[in-house]
Amino acid sequence: xxxxxxxxxxxxxxxxxxxxxxxxxxxxxxxxxxxxxxxxxxxxxxxxxxxxxxxxxxxxxxxxxxxxxxxxxxxxxxxxxxxxxxxxxxxxxxxxxxxxxxxxxxxxxxxxxxxxxxxxxxxxxxxxxxxxxxxxxxxxxxxxxxxxxxxxxxxxxxxxxxxxxxxxxxxxxxxxxxxxxxxxxxxxxxxxxxxxxxxxxxxxxxxxxxxxxxxxxxxxxxxxxxxxxxxxxxxxxxxxxxxxxxxxxxxxxxxxxxxxxxxxxxxxxxxxxxxxxxxxxxxxxxxxxxxxxxxxxxxxxxx
Amino acid sequence: xxxxxxxxxxxxxxxxxxxxxxxxxxxxxxxxxxxxxxxxxxxxxxxxxxxxxxxxxxxxxxxxxxxxxxxxxxxxxxxxxxxxxxxxxxxxxxxxxxxxxxxxxxxxxxxxxxxxxxxxxxxxxxxxxxxxxxxxxxxxxxxxxxxxxxxxxxxxxxxxxxxxxxxxxxxxxxxxxxxxxxxxxxxxxxxxxxxxxxxxxxxxxxxxxxxxxxxxxxxxxxxxxxxxxxxxxxxxxxxxxxxxxxxxxxxxxxxxxxxxxxxxxxxxxxxxxxxxxx
Numbered sequence: 392x393x394x395x396x397x398x399x400x401x402x403x404x405x406x407x408x409x410x411x412x413x414x415x416x417x418x419x420x421x422x423x424x425x426x427x428x429x430x431x432x433x434x435x436x437x438x439x440x441x442x443x444x445x446x447x448x449x450x451x452x453x454x455x456x457x458x459x460x461x462x463x464x465x466x467x468x469x470x471x472x473x474x475x476x477x478x479x480x481x482x483x484x485x486x487x488x489x490x491x492x493x494x495x496x497x498x499x500x501x502x503x504x505x506x507x508x509x510x511x512x513x514x515x516x517x518x519x520x521x522x523x524x525x526x527x528x529x530x531x532x533x534x535x536x537x538x539x540x541x542x543x544x545x546x547x548x549x550x551x552x553x554x555x556x557x558x559x560x561x562x563x564x565x566x567x568x569x570x571x572x573x574x575x576x577x578x579x580x581x582x583x584x585x586x587x588x589x590x591x592x593x594x595x596x597x598x599x600x601x602x603x604x605x606x607x608x609x610x611x612x613x614x615x616x617x618x619x620x621x622x623x624x625x626x627x628x629x630x631x632x633x634x635x636x637x638x639x640x641x642x643x644x645x646x647x648x649x650x651x652x653x654x655x656x657x658x659x660x661x662x663x664x665x666x667x668x669x670x671x672x673x674x675x676x677x678x679x680x681x682x683x684x685x686x687x688x689x690x691x692x693x694x
Numbered sequence: 695x696x697x698x699x700x701x702x703x704x705x706x707x708x709x710x711x712x713x714x715x716x717x718x719x720x721x722x723x724x725x726x727x728x729x730x731x732x733x734x735x736x737x738x739x740x741x742x743x744x745x746x747x748x749x750x751x752x753x754x755x756x757x758x759x760x761x762x763x764x765x766x767x768x769x770x771x772x773x774x775x776x777x778x779x780x781x782x783x784x785x786x787x788x789x790x791x792x793x794x795x796x797x798x799x800x801x802x803x804x805x806x807x808x809x810x811x812x813x814x815x816x817x818x819x820x821x822x823x824x825x826x827x828x829x830x831x832x833x834x835x836x837x838x839x840x841x842x843x844x845x846x847x848x849x850x851x852x853x854x855x856x857x858x859x860x861x862x863x864x865x866x867x868x869x870x871x872x873x874x875x876x877x878x879x880x881x882x883x884x885x886x887x888x889x890x891x892x893x894x895x896x897x898x899x900x901x902x903x904x905x906x907x908x909x910x911x912x913x914x915x916x917x918x919x920x921x922x923x924x925x926x927x928x929x930x931x932x933x934x935x936x937x938x939x940x941x942x943x944x945x946x947x948x949x950x951x952x953x954x955x956x957x958x959x960x961x962x963x964x965x966x967x968x969x970x971x972x
Binding site: 453503 | 928
């Protein structure tokens with residue numbers, strides 16, 4: 392924030408130059424010699440380029456290494472189409488479940504005071520710190536053949552593991568905190584005054600939520616859904632444990648990337664991977680735009 | 695205070711939303727995690743200890759925890775340098791590099807895994823020059839280390855960045871005008887203010903790297919006792935239907951994660967108490 396102010400000073404009209412000189416003198420106490428500055432910037436750029444930019448570039452370079460036709464052919468394979476469809480279905484299920492949960496939980500947590508609130512938030516955050524593999528394992532222990540509900544499910548002929556319900560459950564577990572964590576701080580900051588006004592004017596609880604609260608948190612909702620969706624579509628470890636890798640049936644896009652890669656079908660593997668990489672890039676761009684909206688809302692409520 | 699509490703209660707829906715929250719939380723998160731702990735109690739202590747002290751398990755845990763810690767330390771140093779460059783300096787492409795920091799968060803782990811493997815394979819863009827120097831990265835423990843560095847970068851950067859941005863410039867100016875050298879100011883004034891955030895970033899990067907699966911298994915080589923990570927051993931035991939083994943390893947890893955969350959929570963409380971509210 393302070394740096395934005397500093398930028399403003401340097402762009403200020405002539406009458407402000409005296410102030411700018413003073414600021415520059417003060418800034419000398421807060422900066423390093425030119426050589427050090429250049430070394431630090433170079434190191435940061437080199438590190439990010441090597442570890443982050445290069446892998447990203449490589450995905451697209453490999454995907455198009457045999458030309459655009461090979462790329463498109465790889466994506467048109469029935470296996471690829473099935474994986475894309477399953478990924479979309481699973482993401483739709485887990486994002487909508489977590490969206491509803493996020494709205495409900497953030498209303499309870501942000502709009503009311505109660506003891507144990509911090510603990511409850513810690514519980515909601517748990518999936519962030521559980522290894523993806525363990526997130527899948529817990530559902531195997533519940534619904535697998537030797538699992539607690541395995542016998543009952545078999546008797547009733549219900550397939551959870553190695554089928555869409557298991558994949559959706561594991562994905563929901565992994566993406567559980569995203570929407571709630573985006574909304575709780577936002578709603579806490581906005582307080583309860585507007586809602587109280589609406590209620591005292593005779594609005595019902597649901598009317599208040601949809602007409603007052605929801606418009607105020609819409610960017611936060613989008614933000615949470617965006618991150619939740621990116622993780623849901625890209626989840627690998629948890630889904631890998633519960634999916635059973637049945638080709639054309641229970642392979643999501645990340646799982647298909649693994650299979651194709653291990654079969655040395657690099658163009659096909661990186662073609663699917665490039666779709667997921669594009670999803671990641673679009674998510675990041677949208678996230679940056681949304682953060683700007685959220686910051687504006689934040690500033691507006693400050694003044 | 696009581697007036698506020700009374701007013702808050704005028705909003706409807708607390709019982710309903712809290713009930714739904716607790717129910718859903720239990721169904722999706724708490725009961726599944728409880729099942730894991732319940733399973734582990736079916737093992738006797740000797741069985742549990744036997745699984746954990748087997749050579750292969752110990753080596754997998756050593757690989758996961760050791761390399762995750764080493765990678766988190768690299769992230770701490772490089773993350774600090776990146777934060778400093780992004781917050782304190784102006785350079786072309788700064789905003790783009792700022793956004794790029796989040797790529798390891800957003801890129802699906804399997805995609806990161808295959809990309810890093812191809813990049814560091816013996817004929818890869820970075821693997822070839824490294825191989826010429828006699829350094830083999832892909833399919834060795836060094837590959838695991840590289841993948842863990844990749845996924846840990848955003849944790850340190852994103853925890854430290856806001857703290858450095860909000861740091862009161864006057865403290866540094868005071869130190870400078872009182873005759874402290876720039877280096878002294880950084881070590882004695884700035885570093886202590888950043889310490890809680892740096893430690894939090896280190897802990898988060900470590901926790902993520904310990905449990906990481908997708909971006910590691912492609913590049914790891916997965917040689918038992920050498921380059922086999924603990925999450926992979928869980929998957930292998932599951933595929934062999936050795937549920938007890940998988941459960942025991944998972945419980946140990948979960949307990950460690952919970953200790954880390956607890957430590958991070960304490961760190962953040964410590965940081966809040968140290969820095970007076972603005």
